[in-house]
Amino acid sequence: MTPTPIRxxxxxxxxxxxxxxxxxxxxxxxxxxxxxxxxxVLRIEDTDVExxxxxxxxxxxVGMRWLGLDWDEGPFVGGPHEPxxxxxxxxxxxxxxxxxxxxxxxxxxxxxxxxxxxARTAAEQGDTDDWSHDRASRDLDPAQAAAYEAEGxxxxxxxxxxxxxxxxxxxxxxxxxxxxxxxxxxVILRSDGHPTYHLSVVADDVDMQITSVIRGDDHISNTPKxxxxxxxxxxxxxxFAHVPLILGADKKRLSxxxxxxxxxxxxxxxxxxEAMVNFLALLGWSPGSSDQELFTRDELVRAFSLEGISGGNxxxxxxxxxxxxxxxxxxxxxxxxxxxxxxxxDAAGLxxxxxxxxxxxxxxxxxxxxxxxxxxxxxxxxxxxARPLIAREIVYDEAAVAKHAGTPEMRAHxxxxxxxxxxxxxxxxxxxxxxxxxxxxxAGIKAGAMIHATRVALTGxxxxxxxxxxxxxxxxxxxxxxxxxxxxx
RNA sequence: GUCCCCGUCGUCCAGGGGUCAGGACGCGGCCCUUUCAAGGCUGAAACGCGGGUUCGAAUCCCGCCGGGGACGCCA
Numbered sequence: 001m002t003p004t005p006i007r008x009x010x011x012x013x014x015x016x017x018x019x020x021x022x023x024x025x026x027x028x029x030x031x032x033x034x035x036x037x038x039x040x041v042l043r044i045e046d047t048d049v050e051x052x053x054x055x056x057x058x059x060x061x062v063g064m065r066w067l068g069l070d071w072d073e074g075p076f077v078g079g080p081h082e083p084x085x086x087x088x089x090x091x092x093x094x095x096x097x098x099x100x101x102x103x104x105x106x107x108x109x110x111x112x113x114x115x116x117x118x119a120r121t122a123a124e125q126g127d128t129d130d131w132s133h134d135r136a137s138r139d140l141d142p143a144q145a146a147a148y149e150a151e152g153x154x155x156x157x158x159x160x161x162x163x164x165x166x167x168x169x170x171x172x173x174x175x176x177x178x179x180x181x182x183x184x185x186x187v188i189l190r191s192d193g194h195p196t197y198h199l200s201v202v203a204d205d206v207d208m209q210i211t212s213v214i215r216g217d218d219h220i221s222n223t224p225k226x227x228x229x230x231x232x233x234x235x236x237x238x239x240f241a242h243v244p245l246i247l248g249a250d251k252k253r254l255s256x257x258x259x260x261x262x263x264x265x266x267x268x269x270x271x272x273x274e275a276m277v278n279f280l281a282l283l284g285w286s287p288g289s290s291d292q293e294l295f296t297r298d299e300l301v302r303a304f305s306l307e308g309i310s311g312g313n314x315x316x317x318x319x320x321x322x323x324x325x326x327x328x329x330x331x332x333x334x335x336x337x338x339x340x341x342x343x344x345x346d347a348a349g350l351x352x353x354x355x356x357x358x359x360x361x362x363x364x365x366x367x368x369x370x371x372x373x374x375x376x377x378x379x380x381x382x383x384x385x386a387r388p389l390i391a392r393e394i395v396y397d398e399a400a401v402a403k404h405a406g407t408p409e410m411r412a413h414x415x416x417x418x419x420x421x422x423x424x425x426x427x428x429x430x431x432x433x434x435x436x437x438x439x440x441x442x443a444g445i446k447a448g449a450m451i452h453a454t455r456v457a458l459t460g461x462x463x464x465x466x467x468x469x470x471x472x473x474x475x476x477x478x479x480x481x482x483x484x485x486x487x488x489x
Numbered sequence: 490g491u492c493c494c495c496g497u498c499g500u501c502c503a504g505g506g507g508u509c510a511g512g513a514c515g516c517g518g519c520c521c522u523u524u525c526a527a528g529g530c531u532g533a534a535a536c537g538c539g540g541g542u543u544c545g546a547a548u549c550c551c552g553c554c555g556g557g558g559a560c561g562c563c564a
Contacts, residue, residue: 013564045564113562120561156562173494182492182560190562197564221493221559244495244557251556279501282513286502291512293502310502312495313557320501320514330527374527385525436523451523463525 006038007211010071011201013045014056017262018063020316021216021246021254024280028243029214030069031281031304041208042074044085047200063263067273068297073208081208086200093195096203096233097157097188105232106188108155109137110148113191134184135161154191159198159229161185166224171241171306178224186225198222202229205238214241214306217313241306244284244313254316266321270378272332275325283314294327322377329376334366337373341382348383350390365390367473371465388459389473394482396460401486404452404462411487413443413450414457418483427476429468436468457486 010026012018018026033040042064044057061075073079083089100106111119119136138160148155161183168176188199195203205213220242230237248258260266266276278295287303295303329337335357345351354361368389375385388394405411417439421427424435440450455467458479464470471479 011564015564047564109562116562154562158562176493178492184560187562192562194562196562201564216558217494218558219564222564224493242494247557249500253557282501284501289503291503293513310495314502315500317500317514323514326527372526375525377526433523448523455524461524464523465525467523 004211006033006036007041007209008033008038008214009041009043009205009208009210010069011043011045011204011215012060014053014060016056016059017264018060019254019261020263020266020280022060023063023067023263023276024246024283025214025216025243026064026069027067027277027280028241028285028304028306028309030071031300032212032214032306033072034301035304038211039072040070041079041081041210042071042084043204043208044075045197045200047086047194047197059264066267067263067277086195086204089200089204090194092207093199093203094189094193097195097199100159100188100232101157103232104160106157106159107138107140107185108145109158109187110140110145110153110155111137112154138185156187156191157189158185159188159225159232161225161228166227168220168223168227168240169237170220170223171239172244172309172311173220173242176220176223180224180228183224183228188229198225198229202226202233202235206230206233206235210238212239212241212306214243217242217244241309243309244311246283247313247315249315249317251313251315258316259318270380271321271325272328272379274332275321275328278328279321279324283316285309294324294331326377329379330373334369334373335362337369337376337379337382338362338365341379344380344383345386345390348387350383350387352390364473371469371473375465388461388464389470394458394460396456396486397462400456400460400462404449404456405486410449410453411489413439413445414453414483415487416443417450417454418480418487421471421476421480421483424476427472429466429472432471433468454483458482 008029010022010029012022012026030040032038044060046057057075064071071077073081074084078084097106101108116134137158161180164180166178166180166183168178170176186198187196189195204210223240223242227237246254248254250258252258254261260269263276267273274297277297277300278293281295281300281304282293285304285308288308290303292299292303332340338355339357342351342355345355352361353359355365356362368386369382371389372382372385376382405414417436420435420439421432424431436450436454437447440447443450451467452462454471455464456462458464458467458470458474474482
């Protein structure tokens with residue numbers, strides 16, 4: 001309907017990893033762009049040169065790629081507004097700052113950081129506390145200014161906040177009005193010639209023609225300053241959508257002490273990116289009257305809207321994430337799971353080349369996964385649960401052996417069952433079940449006892465997928481061999 | 490302290506003048522069952538408080554309280 005193409009951006013500073021809050025902000029931007037066929041820009045805010053490096057940037061990109069949040073413009077893919085690193089755009093910021101001085105929207109401040117800090121401290125102690133409206137250098141006597149200039153004194157550039165009010169149009173929160181008297185004359189260019197955040201974001205968003213700014217709630221109070229900047233620059237103001245923050249269980253802003261905060265840590269825990277995306281999307285957003293909770297990426301793209309974002313902060317709930325993971329795990333195909341755990345199995349010495357797609361044991365490993373699937377809570381569970389089904393040698397849980405197959409009688413039963421299995425045809429779950437139950441009945445023992453003993457013989461454990469499926473999967477030869485092995489142990 | 494945002498089950502959300510206040514996670518019970526899961530059914534569980542407006546308020550308005558955020562030559 002609207003002819004203006006949507007352009008959104010995610011602009012993280014390179015901290016070395018993508019935390020969940022940032023990931024959700026990125027996700028919302030991405031969903032919005034994809035929903036409207038717009039453009040998703042990734043821009044790195046690395047004006048703080050000290051703390052930035054290629055490795056730091058890489059950490060962010062790894063997280064983005066893992067979640068499947070591909071960007072249309074940005075690092076590696078380029079685009080018409082290069083560079084997508086703020087560090088490469090310093091000249092542009094300086095020019096803009098100068099332009100604002102020339103047009104009277106900004107002015108030089110010759111005070112040093114130390115002077116200001118001292119003044120602020122004094123103001124705070126003096127309890128007057130009108131520091132936040134700092135305008136001390138606003139109308140410096142030209143002669144004085146010239147004198148400072150002659151001295152070669154460093155100067156910062158501050159924005160001259162006009163009188164009046166500034167309105168922020170926010171899709172999540174509605175219109176928010178700020179009295180300009182509460183906004184200080186903020187610095188836009190540091191005395192070392194580097195821009196501050198306010199200048200650089202606005203400059204970039206203007207230059208990159210960003211139409212919608214979707215970012216964290218913590219930026220709300222920055223927004224009037226930026227709106228003022230847009231106006232002073234004569235640029236169109238984008239629409240804003242400030243998404244609520246993600247909190248820890250104690251309602252405090254999510255931080256390291258709440259546990260994992262980097263999305264990559266969740267990958268390491270065996271969380272599926274599908275589950276993370278689904279979970280994050282529903283943290284602060286909902287499709288409205290629909291009760292749907294499980295979404296594929298495409299379904300999210302279709303359903304997403306900024307209007308569905310709620311205004312209140314949300315607590316990160318690990319149990320619910322775990323549930324989403326189980327759900328998405330069950331919706332993955334067997335061979336897809338195989339592909340994702342190949343390296344884990346290999347590291348555990350359980351992988352065989354014949355498991356590879358197109359090879360003779362691929363169907364077998366898929367069948368293993370099929371049995372395990374409803375029991376998997378994370379990808380990492382596969383190795384341990386699959387071990388007795390894949391390994392040539394099984395390891396006995398001695399307590400289990402003693403409990404379920406400790407008596408000479410039971411071992412004799414296992415041996416007899418082995419004999420029965422040799423003649424069984426076909427060797428499938430239904431036939432096996434009949435045989436096992438039939439044997440128990442004839443032998444005058446409980447089916448459960450026979451089943452438990454058999455399970456220990458075949459897997460070495462008390463816990464496994466359905467026994468008859470396991471037997472069919474293992475195949476006659478292995479079943480007979482393992483039954484006899486425990487029987488004669 | 491100043492400015493701003495937010496207040497529905499423990500948690501995430503729906504509802505937005507008249508609903509038995511709905512769903513999901515988690516928790517309890519039952520069913521299925523050879524173990525463990527998964528699944529089905531089911532139960533407990535919420536409109537922060539006080540004033541208005543209205544025939545009627547969880548819903549609209551005001552105040553309070555509570556939670557969060559921002560107040561840097563950080564981003």
